[in-house]
Amino acid sequence: MTEDPVLPAPREATDEAAREPLLVVEGLTKHFPVKGGFPVRRTVGQVQAVDGIDLTVHVGESFGLVGESGCGKSTTGRLITRLIEPTAGTITYRGRDIGHASRKQLAPIRSEIQMIFQDPYSSLNPRQTVGKIVSGPMEINGIEPDGGREKRVRELLEIVGLNPEHYNRFPHEFSGGQRQRIGVARALALEPKLIVADEPVSALDVSIQAQVVNLLQKVQRELGIAFLFIAHDLAVVRHFSQRVAVMYLGKVIEVGDRDSIYTRPRHPYTHALLSAVPEVNVTDEDTGGRERIRLAGDVPSPINPPSGCRFRTRCWKARDRCAAEEPPLVQLSGNHDGHLTACHFPEDPTTAREEDIVLDPALAALEGESK
Amino acid sequence: MWIRFKRDRTGVISACVVVFFFLIGLLAPLVSKLYGKDPYTVYADERPELFDSAGVPVQPNGGISGEFWFGLEPGNGYDVFTKLLYGIRTSLMISVAVTLATVLTGILLGVTAGYLGGRADYFISRVIDFLLAFPAQLFFIASMPVVVSLFVSPRDETPVYVRVVALIAVQWFLGWMSLGRILRGTTLALREREFIEAAKVSGAPPWRIIRREILPNVVTPILVQGTYMLPNFVTAEAGLSFLGVGIVEPTPDWGQMFSKASTELVMQNDITYMFFPGVSMIIFIVAFNLLGDSVRDAFDPKTAR
Numbered sequence: 134m135t136e137d138p139v140l141p142a143p144r145e146a147t148d149e150a151a152r153e154p155l156l157v158v159e160g161l162t163k164h165f166p167v168k169g170g171f172p173v174r175r176t177v178g179q180v181q182a183v184d185g186i187d188l189t190v191h192v193g194e195s196f197g198l199v200g201e202s203g204c205g206k207s208t209t210g211r212l213i214t215r216l217i218e219p220t221a222g223t224i225t226y227r228g229r230d231i232g233h234a235s236r237k238q239l240a241p242i243r244s245e246i247q248m249i250f251q252d253p254y255s256s257l258n259p260r261q262t263v264g265k266i267v268s269g270p271m272e273i274n275g276i277e278p279d280g281g282r283e284k285r286v287r288e289l290l291e292i293v294g295l296n297p298e299h300y301n302r303f304p305h306e307f308s309g310g311q312r313q314r315i316g317v318a319r320a321l322a323l324e325p326k327l328i329v330a331d332e333p334v335s336a337l338d339v340s341i342q343a344q345v346v347n348l349l350q351k352v353q354r355e356l357g358i359a360f361l362f363i364a365h366d367l368a369v370v371r372h373f374s375q376r377v378a379v380m381y382l383g384k385v386i387e388v389g390d391r392d393s394i395y396t397r398p399r400h401p402y403t404h405a406l407l408s409a410v411p412e413v414n415v416t417d418e419d420t421g422g423r424e425r426i427r428l429a430g431d432v433p434s435p436i437n438p439p440s441g442c443r444f445r446t447r448c449w450k451a452r453d454r455c456a457a458e459e460p461p462l463v464q465l466s467g468n469h470d471g472h473l474t475a476c477h478f479p480e481d482p483t484t485a486r487e488e489d490i491v492l493d494p495a496l497a498a499l500e501g502e503s504k
Numbered sequence: 505m506w507i508r509f510k511r512d513r514t515g516v517i518s519a520c521v522v523v524f525f526f527l528i529g530l531l532a533p534l535v536s537k538l539y540g541k542d543p544y545t546v547y548a549d550e551r552p553e554l555f556d557s558a559g560v561p562v563q564p565n566g567g568i569s570g571e572f573w574f575g576l577e578p579g580n581g582y583d584v585f586t587k588l589l590y591g592i593r594t595s596l597m598i599s600v601a602v603t604l605a606t607v608l609t610g611i612l613l614g615v616t617a618g619y620l621g622g623r624a625d626y627f628i629s630r631v632i633d634f635l636l637a638f639p640a641q642l643f644f645i646a647s648m649p650v651v652v653s654l655f656v657s658p659r660d661e662t663p664v665y666v667r668v669v670a671l672i673a674v675q676w677f678l679g680w681m682s683l684g685r686i687l688r689g690t691t692l693a694l695r696e697r698e699f700i701e702a703a704k705v706s707g708a709p710p711w712r713i714i715r716r717e718i719l720p721n722v723v724t725p726i727l728v729q730g731t732y733m734l735p736n737f738v739t740a741e742a743g744l745s746f747l748g749v750g751i752v753e754p755t756p757d758w759g760q761m762f763s764k765a766s767t768e769l770v771m772q773n774d775i776t777y778m779f780f781p782g783v784s785m786i787i788f789i790v791a792f793n794l795l796g797d798s799v800r801d802a803f804d805p806k807t808a809r
Contacts, residue, residue: 248705259721
């Protein structure tokens with residue numbers, strides 16, 4: 134990573150560069166205490182939002198993190214940007230453990246890890262002009278670019294596809310997509326090496342989503358910035374990320390490169406997630422062969438997660454072993470390199486299935502009647 | 505915002521009235537110099553021909569004449585016009601000082617409580633609850649002599665500035681809680697917004713976050729509350745002086761003029777003495793409250809009146 138991000142030099146993610154780890158997360162855990170009781174409030178439980186996850190993000194790589202609502206994706210993002218303090222585990226950024234560093238110790242790294250937020254309506258200070266917002270991070274970190282901050286801000290606005298003349302406008306004068314672009318410009322202002330994007334497009338209109346995702350992709354390719362892309366939209370992640378991790382209830386249950394996850398998934402939960410993605414083709418011929426899995430119930434409470442495999446309460450293959458023993462995240466036979474799955478009884482590496490799996494009793498009854 | 509304010513006719517007029525009062529207060533020495541009198545001259549001694557044997561002005565309506573526009577007070581025979589000018593000056597000075605002190609305290613404690621949360625928030629909120637439970641007026645009356653005697657031994661003559669400081673301190677002590685509470689709530693809501701997190705991600709120190717990200721967003725409640733608080737402090741101060749625990753003779757004060765107008769037997773028969781301070785105070789308070797409404801409307805057009 135020696136390129137100057139000001140000059141958009143086309144950058145192919147070469148193999149050796151992609152192998153160099155930028156961020157290594159090991160056993161990252163965040164438990165939120167649940168307080169209760171009267172008259173003395175004490176901790177009565179722990180929300181195990183993130184429970185021992187391992188991730189590696191390589192230089193210039195886009196790493197996707199997907200999962201249901203409440204599975205700990207955003208918490209992971211916030212832990213990595215150190216907005217919240219991890220309970221346990223290490224976050225190693227370029228060989229330095231930043232998991233418990235104080236604000237002063239973090240200062241040199243702050244400029245290299247930036248964040249893009251979910252809600253463009255609350256991530257920009259309504260009382261500051263665009264120029265102030267984008268130049269704020271430079272000011273805090275004492276960065277004085279050539280030609281002054283204002284010139285740099287105008288450049289950044291141009292990079293993200295906004296008119297540099299918007300420098301003196303206020304955020305309320307912009308649409309959601311434009312605001313998100315301002316957020317991207319702010320994240321780019323410090324020339325970061327890693328951007329944590331916490332559902333950057335889920336608050337946007339579908340047509341705008343595509344624009345913003347393409348902008349992020351352009352930024353990622355041209356400036357060689359690594360992304361940790363948190364999203365629940367599988368299609369967006371497939372479009373954007375080279376490697377993908379699937380989270381369930383605070384654990385990574387499957388991780389691998391894009392093709393492995395999307396075409397050769399092994400974990401039953403990944404199968405279920407993929408089968409839940411709506412297809413544009415609805416005619417019988419086109420959907421024939423595509424698996425259909427309908428899970429029942431909700432994600433169990435993270436305060437009291439199931440023993441062993443966390444997915445076993447909703448899994449159609451669960452057996453005694455799943456309750457007794459937590460499956461390790463390992464490479465299964467027949468998987469590509471780097472494709473790790475945490476399951477005792479993995480599925481076949483395909484997304485096609487002859488029989489539907491319908492666990493939802495109401496839906497099953499409905500379909501039983503119609504047959 | 506300024507444009508919205510200018511469109512509000514009530515707001516502009518009341519702002520003019522308020523500015524007029526502040527100008528009077530500021531320029532009181534100049535006006536009284538032009539007028540050629542000052543509020544400390546004892547006209548009962550200087551011009552005994554204007555008073556009868558009981559010390560009441562001979563001419564009707566409290567001795568209003570071309571020379572003494574608003575008349576003369578019975579007894580010592582102070583000039584009412586200059587007394588009113590200087591009274592407004594004293595009252596406004598004290599009230600502005602109290603408002604500034606309460607706003608500063610409210611910002612400091614409210615924003616701190618809201619931003620830090622946790623233990624600090626709990627502690628500050630309980631202090632606010634505790635102070636809000638005080639009966640304010642009774643507390644003022646009861647504590648004024650106590651506070652004054654902290655500075656001066658009861659046997660000595662109390663200097664005017666000690667009374668002023670005591671008035672400011674007592675009102676400040678029980679005045680900052682409402683603003684503090686409002687700011688705590690606003691800050692709590694702001695703290696969860698993502699732009700605060702964005703500032704944190706870029707490594708901003710807490711002080712900078714408070715100054716650059718939070719304070720600009722709480723200017724509206726501060727201004728609105730400030731314009732509502734100031735007239736309250738004016739009336740409270742007048743009330744204290746009326747009850748005799750605030751500013752006392754011979755220092756001129758708005759509230760103390762009411763007290764003179766109502767207590768002395770002779771004055772009760774003549775409404776003139778109540779008329780000038782009363783009308784001026786009503787105009788001032790009404791104008792200032794209307795100004796507060798207009799300021800709020802200008803800042804936040806969405807809230808219905």
